[in-house]
Structures are given as structure tokens and as C-alpha cells.
Amino acid sequence: MQGAETVVTEGRTFPPLGPKTNSIQQVRYVCAIGAMHSASAIPWVIPITHCGPGCAEKQFGSLAMCNGFQGGGYGGGAVVPSTNISESEVVFGGENRLRELIRASLKILDAELFVVVTGCIPDLVGDDAGAVVREFQAEGVPVVLAETGGFKGTNFTGHELVTRAIIDQYVGEYAGGRTPGVVNVWSMLPYHNTFWQGDLSEIKRVLEGGGLKVNILFGHESEGVSEWKRIPQAQFNLVLSPWLGLRTAQHLEGKYGQPFLHLPIIPIGADETSSFLRKVVAFAGIDPSLAEEFIKKEERTYYHYLEGFGEFYSEYFWGMPAKFVVVGESAYNLALTRFLINDLGLMPGGQFITENPPEEYREAISREFRTIADDVVTHVAFEEDSYRIHTLIRQSDFGQKPPIILGTTWERDLAKEMRSAVVEVGFPASYEMVLSRTNVGYRGAIALLEKIYTTVVSGTA
Template sequence: MAETKINKKSSTIVHPHYACAVGGAYTAVAIKNGVPIANCGPGCMYKQYFFMGFENGFQGSTSTGGGNVASVNVGENDIVFGGEKKLDDLIKSVLAIYNGELFVVAIGCTGELIGDDVGAIVKKYREAGYPIVHADTAGFKGSNLIGHEIVVEAIIDQFVGDYKGEKKKGLINLWFETPFFNTNWRGDYLEIVRILKNVGFEVNVLFGPQSGGTKEWKEIPKAQFNLVISPWVGVNIAKHLEKKYDQPYLHIPVIPIGEEATTAFIRQLIEYAGIDAKKSEAFIAEEAELYYYFLDSFSHFFAEYWYGLPSRFAVVGDSAYALAYTKFLSDQIGLIPVKQIITDNPPEQFREKISKEFRNLSEGVSVEVEYIEDGYLAERSLSEADFGSGVPLILGSTWESDVAREKNALLIEIDPPSSETVVLNRCHIGYRGALQLIERIYTSTVGGK
């Protein structure tokens, strides 16, 4: 397993591919009528939004995100004398202004370091009947992916609460892509929820445009099981729910893209849940017929232009996207992986399993993945990749644009920061998203971008 270490003389990371833990505030933004309150220094929330919401497909935010996130803006006086009153006043103002269903106080570095008892302040309002929680999301705890898990667990413990009732067969909690961080998360959620509902499941959609908001969060304990579709993000959440509600979970590490992967995903899910497969098999047959109808049309283009199309590719991105895209392009499209770099610093306990997936991409196809946080080092490693004599294909972020120009490569932005693509409800997963991904890649080959 190849791994690049940061220079021990410096902890600075150049060209980061993730935000810091306080970016978990955007987990609250992704919940319908969720309202984040930031207890951090000035500029922290702006940086989180700029990285995850703006320079990430220009996906924007809701009315409670972006420049509207209320922040304490901890200053020198607060560090010296304490900032509890300032936070208390801010919470009081936010509760008066916003008609939210859930308020999440995300605590940043300075908020945690000065030692204010944020929990006591928040508890006071919760006991008064307000739906409010706090989450210890100091940036020094890790990336926004860690912050996402911290916020979710805080909501579960402080808002959802205890439950001792029955479980509902066929109802699942969906833990999928990280809101605002994964560039296509909204469109990908639409596709995965469409698939799950059409094969016979009820779904607690906790984030995004289809979410019912806090009423679905309250239904979390009633689900038959938790479904985690990710190499590592969400697994700790599922384990927490298993302990809290005696609720099992199914962990599927590879996001399904294309007919073969999506069909296998559905059948694995149906078998695990123990529900009737008649409905799911009818859905599979219908989707497969449509998928191969369009793929057959694409084959005419491929047969005509194959000599000018890329045959080798690289992916630089978070573990979820890097693994899913590499698997699809290798196994279903027949491209050759030459450099796969994971940038989201997955915890050590998950790395060997992730690496094993890359070693088993398809029959006879494997690659050793590299784990590199530092964007400069990732760019340097990418520049050393041998793409042969053909046109290279790079799936990555804006950070990789210089290397792509040097190699005359096609660059498809799929990960933050993505400053040269606009994302509304774009989807690259499942049955329908795979076709959009193929369109996007091969349009760039004939269009020059």
C-alpha cells in the first residue's frame, strides 16, 4: 500500500482537497429547515462555504447556509475573558429570527480552546423546548468528513433521543455521500433514492431535496437497518446506531455505477433485508433494457472514434469517488487505471479494505492506490504517471488542472475544489447517472474540454 507522509518538519498541507471539521455545519444546512450556528473565529464559515458550496461546482446553498450562517466571530477579548455571553446572545437572536426545525451549534477551534461550557448554554435552550444541539467540531479534530460524523451523532444523541419500540421491516436509514462535500451529492441522492424506493424500500432520506427534514430524523430508530454506501464515512455513525438502538447495518463500500454494479447492489440489498425480490427483479429488467439501449447507441460512436479516445486514466479525489469511478471505468468501460490517489485521509482501520477493492477492480485488473493529503504531492505524483502515447483522462479537481495541461490530458472535475464546472442536480451513479458520466467524458474528447 503506497502512502505519502507529510514532511515531519512542517504540518502545512498545500492545495487541500477537504475543509476542516467545523465544515460539519453544512451537514445541518443539508437538512430541511436545519439552521447552523457557528461558534468559531471570523472567516471560518466563509472559508467552509467557499470551498464546499462555491468553488465546488458552484452548487450554492440554502437560505441558512453561505453568507447567512450566524457566527459568534470569536475575537481576542473572548479568548481572554470567555465568550459564553456572546454565544448565548447569538443563539437567542437566531432562535428569534429563524423558523427552523433544528438548530446546530458547531464549535470551531477557538470555541473549544477557550473552554466555554457550550453544552450547558445549549442545554438551557433545549430544556426550554427548542430543538437545538451542539457539536464539538474543532478544525484540529480533522476534516469536514469527520465533522459530518460528529454533527450527525450529536443530532442523534441530543435531538432524536432514546427509543425502545419496534423496527419497521423495509424501512432503511440512508448514509451516503457527504452533503456539499461530494460535488454531485444532490443528484446522486435523487438516483439512489429512486432505486431504493423502486425495489421495495421505504427510505429515511436525511439530507437534500427529497428529505422530509426532522420528521425523518425522528424515524431513524424505527428503521430495520442502516445502509452505508461509502468506503468509510458513515460507518462510525452506523456503529453508534447499532449500539444505541440495537439496529444492524449493511456496509457497501463501493458506490454502484452502471448496470452490472447497480444490479448487484440491489440484489445484495434485497437478500440482506429479506424482502420479496419480485418487485426488484422487474425494476432491474426495465432499467437494464433502457441502459443497454443507450449503450448500444454509444457503441457506434466508440467504434468510429476509438483511435482518438483515451485508454488510460487517473483519479485524484476522496475515497468514495475515487473507488467508484475507478471501478466503473476499469470494469465496465475497459479503460486502464494508471494512477489512483485518495486525498481525504481515511482512518487507518479502513485503508487496507479500500486498497483491497482497488486490487480487485475487474478480472485481471488491479492498481495500488496512493493515500496523499497534500495537494502539491498529489500533483507531483500525478505528473509522474505514464499514460502511454494516447490522450490521458484525469478525473480530479481544479488543483490538477496544471498537470492536465502539461500532459495535454482531458480533465473531468469530480471533486472539490471544482471551479470550472457548474452543478445543479448532476448525477454520475446508478443506472441513469452512469450514462451521464459517459456522456460527460466523451463529450470532452470530441469538444476538446
């Protein structure tokens, strides 16, 4: 269902909405410079932004504050150095200003690595930021450059630019061997995924439970740049998302001859998580007995809580939504949709993929949705403009009860209008306080159930 001029859900056809235009109302991703957060997501790494005066603040306020109130961390938020480009740099070029700022940053800020990211202005006026950064690199300064001009892509593609910059310009060449049982994890997008910290912790916990040693790379459970330095020594790379991280893994395969395992589904719930761990352990070729022991223990806990939930689920008096809609980027969208279909037996009422994934990955993403279950038909629509998404949802027939909407703050008004429950599970989540909460793995699935059904029940009276 490419382009989604017509959306079919549950056998019903939405009337055509008119052709897509360039317009984006109510943004669901930001521009490539938003990936400054991928730098500040690594412990003791600080981005340096070469851009107009508002760029850094906007990305921060949007991705880190009005999205779960996550905070800027050590080197994000208002800490981030910026050239705050003014007219003179537009006219005369900003290389000197960038040089001056990097030099001053070294004096003032205590970072293990600086990541220079550029905005629209230097990329348009033709600053050679690379030359400036190379001067510092030649002096042995830990600094790298990613050209992330706003018009060049999204914060998703920007994330891979930042990642690649660190690998190529900082981690560098490696000729040694690889350590069995060590895995580099490339998964959700830091900060943009409101729950990235808790989710990465849970993924790391599960993999370690299976006996793997994990370079989680982002978040406070990463050791920071020393962990990044060890990337080439790992046995393999794990790409845990439908597409984000694939380019990185392919690059690492070319650069270090390091194999990768691509699992598009971020696991939610016991079945999915146990199967995920078994796949990774099998790929690593390590002794599976540790993993089996871990799975047994985790499942006992998981089903203990699920049994309690089951009583509610089977006899809660006042009816519960039978259908659900997910509005979000592909990784979470797929993970949530699978869990809700396969583990809760809910019926999909529309899955809107909102991060504008590169064209070449779209068919594979759609296929993942098509193959969730034999008895359930799921259709996905790639849509980024919330006006269109909301119109499409409004025009759907959900039967007796409005669906649960797993979406964002943008869906709050729509949910009110439809008298349905909205659970904010992605950017922007401006009415959620998210610190260590997770929705994935064994523990996250239980927390997710708590959140969804707290929302449903609170909505009744």
C-alpha cells in the first residue's frame, strides 16, 4: 500500500483524501541536526552545533523536553555549544567562527568526544566545516563532524550520519580479532523514542541474561567512548529495528568484516522476547543453556503478572476497546502492533508509519506487518502529515467502540473527539513523564499493559 492514496483497514476503504503535498502539520520527526541528541546520548559526549541561533534549542525543547520531559543530560540541552550564526557568517562564511567555538569548547567543557553537527546555514553557504574539524583532529583532539543540514534529511538519517562519523573519524581502523559473545546493539533512536533509556536497559538486560556481553552504545548503561572504541572487537552487530542502523551495520561489515544480525522486531512480551534472545544466542553460537535458564525465570515472573492481568482482562465489566490504532515510527509501531495482536488479541484498525523511512525499506516494513498473524489483516500507511493521519482515522469505522490510540500528543484532541483512549508512546509525548520506564522485553510489556489499561479505565468515569 504505497503512498496510501486509499487506505484499507479491516476491509473498509477510506475515501481518498486528495494527493499528498509537501505540507507537514504537527511534526513527527525533525531534521538531521536533531541527531545532536545521538551524540549527547553517549555518556560524556557533547555535540557542537554550527547553525543558526535557534536550531539547538528547538531540537532540544522538542525532542528532550516536550517529549517525556527527559532532560538534556550531561552534555545536551542548554549546555550545547552553538555558533549561533549571525548575518556576518552568512555573508563571509562561518569557518573562523566554528574554529573559535571548538577551541573555546575545549577550554570550557569537559567532554571525552565532541561531535560537530551542522545546520542549514553552513551547508548552504558552503562552509568547509570538514577542514576546520580536520585541523583539530590533526592535533589529536577528539572531535568528529557530521554534516546534518536541516534540508538533507531527518533526525533518523542524521543519527546514522553521527554514528558513522564517530566510527570513521574516532573509532578508526582496526585489524585485531573479534571477541566471541560480544555484540554491538543498534536499535531505537535516542530521545526521539521517548522510552529509549529504559528500553535499551531492558534489551541489554535480556541479552546479558543470555550470556552475551553487550555494547549498548547509547544511554547511561553505555561506558561511553571507550565502549565505542571496542566496537570493532565485538563478534557481531545486532540491528534491532526495521531499518534504522542497517546502514551502520553494513558499513561496519565492509569496514571491519564484522557480520550482523538484523531482527526488525523489537520484542515486547514473553514470547517475542524469548524468541528474540534465542535467535541472538543462536547467531552468536554460544551455549544456549544460560539463555534457557534466564527465559524460564523471566517467564515465570512475566506470567505471574499476566495471570493477575488476565482476571481483569476477562471480567472487567465496562467493556474495553477491541481495536487499536498505532501512529508512530516503524520500529515501535511494528513492535506494538505485534504485541497487541499476538499477545492481547486486539484487532488492528490502522497502522500509520510516520518517520518517513527511506523508500528502499518500505516494502520490507510493510511485509513485516503483513506477516504478523495468519488470521489478522494489517495494513500500513506511510504518512507524515498529521492532518492526513487524523482525517484517515476519523473516516474509519471502528465498530461498536472507538479504538485505543497508541500515538502521540498530537492525537489527544482526536481521541477526545472520538471518545477513545490515547496512550502517548512516541514523539511527541508532551503529557508523559518518562525516565526509566520501558515498553519492551519482559518487564516493559507489563509496564505497557499497566499504562494502556490505566488509561482505558481512568477514561470510564
